[in-house]
Amino acid sequence: MTSISSYALTILIVVALFGLMLGLIRLRQEQRLRSASDEIEELQKTSLKDIQKLRDEEARPVRPVLLGIPYLAYILTSFVILASFFILFMENLIVPYPLPEVGNRYWYSYKAPTEFQIQGRTVERRETLVERGEEVTYWDRQLIQTALESRGGVGGKRVAGVILLLTIFFFILLYHINILYPTATDKNKYLILIYAGILTMLACAKMALFYDLFSPYLIPLPLAGMLITILVNRRIVPLIMLITVIVILLDSRIDYSTFLVLLAGGLVSGGRVKRARKRSELMFAALLVGSIMVLVFVCYRLVAQEAVSLMDPDLIASFSNGIISGLLVLIVLPVLEMIFDFASPFRLMELLDLNAPVLKDFFFRAPGTYQHSMVVANISEAVANEIGANGLLVRVGAYYHDIGKMFNPQFFIENQQGGVNPHDELGPVASAAVVRSHVILGVKLARKIGLPSAVIDFIPEHHGTSTIDYFYFKSKKLDSGIKSEKIFKYPGPRPSSKETAIVMIVDSVEAAFRVAENRDEETIRQLVETIARRKLEQGELDRSNLTIGELKKIIDVLTHILRSSAHQRIAYPTPPQDERSSGGKRIDLSEDSGDVAEKIRKRPREEKREEKREEKREEKKTQDLPRVSEE
Numbered sequence: 001m002t003s004i005s006s007y008a009l010t011i012l013i014v015v016a017l018f019g020l021m022l023g024l025i026r027l028r029q030e031q032r033l034r035s036a037s038d039e040i041e042e043l044q045k046t047s048l049k050d051i052q053k054l055r056d057e058e059a060r061p062v063r064p065v066l067l068g069i070p071y072l073a074y075i076l077t078s079f080v081i082l083a084s085f086f087i088l089f090m091e092n093l094i095v096p097y098p099l100p101e102v103g104n105r106y107w108y109s110y111k112a113p114t115e116f117q118i119q120g121r122t123v124e125r126r127e128t129l130v131e132r133g134e135e136v137t138y139w140d141r142q143l144i145q146t147a148l149e150s151r152g153g154v155g156g157k158r159v160a161g162v163i164l165l166l167t168i169f170f171f172i173l174l175y176h177i178n179i180l181y182p183t184a185t186d187k188n189k190y191l192i193l194i195y196a197g198i199l200t201m202l203a204c205a206k207m208a209l210f211y212d213l214f215s216p217y218l219i220p221l222p223l224a225g226m227l228i229t230i231l232v233n234r235r236i237v238p239l240i241m242l243i244t245v246i247v248i249l250l251d252s253r254i255d256y257s258t259f260l261v262l263l264a265g266g267l268v269s270g271g272r273v274k275r276a277r278k279r280s281e282l283m284f285a286a287l288l289v290g291s292i293m294v295l296v297f298v299c300y301r302l303v304a305q306e307a308v309s310l311m312d313p314d315l316i317a318s319f320s321n322g323i324i325s326g327l328l329v330l331i332v333l334p335v336l337e338m339i340f341d342f343a344s345p346f347r348l349m350e351l352l353d354l355n356a357p358v359l360k361d362f363f364f365r366a367p368g369t370y371q372h373s374m375v376v377a378n379i380s381e382a383v384a385n386e387i388g389a390n391g392l393l394v395r396v397g398a399y400y401h402d403i404g405k406m407f408n409p410q411f412f413i414e415n416q417q418g419g420v421n422p423h424d425e426l427g428p429v430a431s432a433a434v435v436r437s438h439v440i441l442g443v444k445l446a447r448k449i450g451l452p453s454a455v456i457d458f459i460p461e462h463h464g465t466s467t468i469d470y471f472y473f474k475s476k477k478l479d480s481g482i483k484s485e486k487i488f489k490y491p492g493p494r495p496s497s498k499e500t501a502i503v504m505i506v507d508s509v510e511a512a513f514r515v516a517e518n519r520d521e522e523t524i525r526q527l528v529e530t531i532a533r534r535k536l537e538q539g540e541l542d543r544s545n546l547t548i549g550e551l552k553k554i555i556d557v558l559t560h561i562l563r564s565s566a567h568q569r570i571a572y573p574t575p576p577q578d579e580r581s582s583g584g585k586r587i588d589l590s591e592d593s594g595d596v597a598e599k600i601r602k603r604p605r606e607e608k609r610e611e612k613r614e615e616k617r618e619e620k621k622t623q624d625l626p627r628v629s630e631e
């Protein structure tokens with residue numbers, strides 16, 4: 001009993017230390033975001049001269065060099081095969097437990113590491129020698145001693161068979177991951193996480209099935225499923241679960257009921273978790289996983305015609321597995337986010353807080369750009385959701401894509417508000433350098449405030465390697481003698497995901513739309529199509545994985561959203577004062593008051609019909625009517 005309480009105490013201390021570490025990580029994350037003002041002040045001091053000297057490489061995202069090692073995926077897979085083999089045959093490779101003392105009770109079971117003979121009787125592999133907590137007799141000690149002496153005799157054929165099976169199944173997994181993630185750095189990062197998850201599950205299975213430390217119904221398949229869903233990809237989860245269960249079964253005794261319950265938990269673990277944005281939603285998802293595991297458990301009992309009791313420890317373990325998984329996800333996630341530089345939905349939701357000092361500063365220093373970022377965020381998120389991209393990441397990326405503009409806001413038209421244009425004092429090359437610097441300064445600031453790489457990517461990638469046309473043509477017109485277009489190009493890199501590509505297109509379209517005179521459907525479509533085609537032809541979308549079908553869909557959705565917003569901007573004859581004060585129904589795209597697509601969707605049908613009729617009537621006269629002016 002003493003050993004059991006010391007065991008519990010050790011667990012408590014480990015959990016407490018882990019909690020403390022977690023708290024410190026959260027505090028550090030918060031602090032970095034809140035202490036942004038100092039960093040902004042420092043970057044603000046960058047003079048125009050310094051700006052021209054800023055190196056392009058600054059804007060390029062820093063990726064861990066180790067992840068780019070050639071064939072790293074194969075090296076990792078070979079390692080995980082060997083590690084899995086080691087876990088499966090741990091009791092044969094190292095001493096599984098010390099020889100017990102007669103009369104003592106132990107907090108783990110003694111099982112036969114391999115088949116052996118004693119006094120003419122054959123003891124089978126994995127047969128229990130002494131139950132957990134049972135008093136050890138002299139005969140038990142003899143049995144265990146013989147078991148330990150014969151643990152090396154596993155058999156060459158068994159070893160070869162298990163290694164071959166592990167190789168086949170892990171390479172099947174690698175084949176699928178290769179399809180999902182063709183680029184090396186991403187693939188290697190995700191592989192490390194997936195393999196770490198599988199090895200943890202195998203180690204837990206060993207503790208549950210060989211040492212009987214806890215119920216096998218508590219093997220954390222749902223936990224791994226939830227983490228992989230949140231951080232990697234939901235689509236790969238069923239395959240990982242299946243392969244893990246196959247590997248566990250390779251050398252462990254597991255009954256059919258445990259197999260079904262664990263597999264069900266693993267397979268459903270990704271479902272609702274994928275959509276969870278708040279911690280409460282995650283816990284609800286975990287509750288669902290636990291409930292499904294219990295349901296499968298009860299169903300199997302019915303099939304086996306066994307009695308079902310609410311106090312059955314296995315039933316409680318099945319339910320707890322889901323709940324514990326949810327709690328552990330909350331604890332482990334921030335640590336994994338920090339180690340692997342992941343952007344989970346929970347972290348992204350935190351970055352959407354408009355009260356964060358960096359966003360407040362952004363608003364006060366560059367109100368025009370701030371407005372533009374909010375509009376781009378609303379439109380981009382709607383577009384991303386339409387093509388099945390990560391809408392939340394797109395929204396966060398769009399919030400921060402132009403934060404570099406807060407250092408020299410007056411050089412960007414949206415902040416000039418008809419005032420002095422400082423570019424009049426500069427030559428085209430210097431002007432282009434200032435404009436281009438918003439990317440480099442933005443990346444610098446983002447790194448200092450600890451934004452995840454997935455969000456930082458939006459800053460350089462929303463311009464890719466495109467040319468700052470206005471100053472390039474101005475230079476040509478002035479006959480400045482500068483031949484190279486490179487001086488007028490953004491540093492890049494080009495968008496590396498669908499998400500950054502969407503923001504690139506929406507950013508350009510929004511800027512062009514803001515100054516467009518004509519806003520009928522045909523003109524808007526043409527504007528969107530021209531911009532999208534240009535980005536495509538210039539090769540800016542080559543690395544983005546966008547298909548032509550998706551690009552067409554983006555054009556359609558964008559046209560629809562802008563058309564709806566333009567329609568709302570038509571200035572109807574001025575209503576009487578009392579009607580005007582009733583709030584009106586105008587949706588202004590330049591307003592930061594929520595999701596544009598949401599607003600369009602929510603408008604009552606009758607209102608839409610009335611508008612259509614109105615639209616037809618107005619179409620005839622619309623050209624004569626004055627439009628609501630742009631900012």
Ligand SMILES: [Fe+2]
Pocket residue numbers: 401402438462463
């Ligand atoms: Fe920009």
Ligand SMILES: [Fe+2]
Pocket residue numbers: 372376401402507
């Ligand atoms: Fe922008």
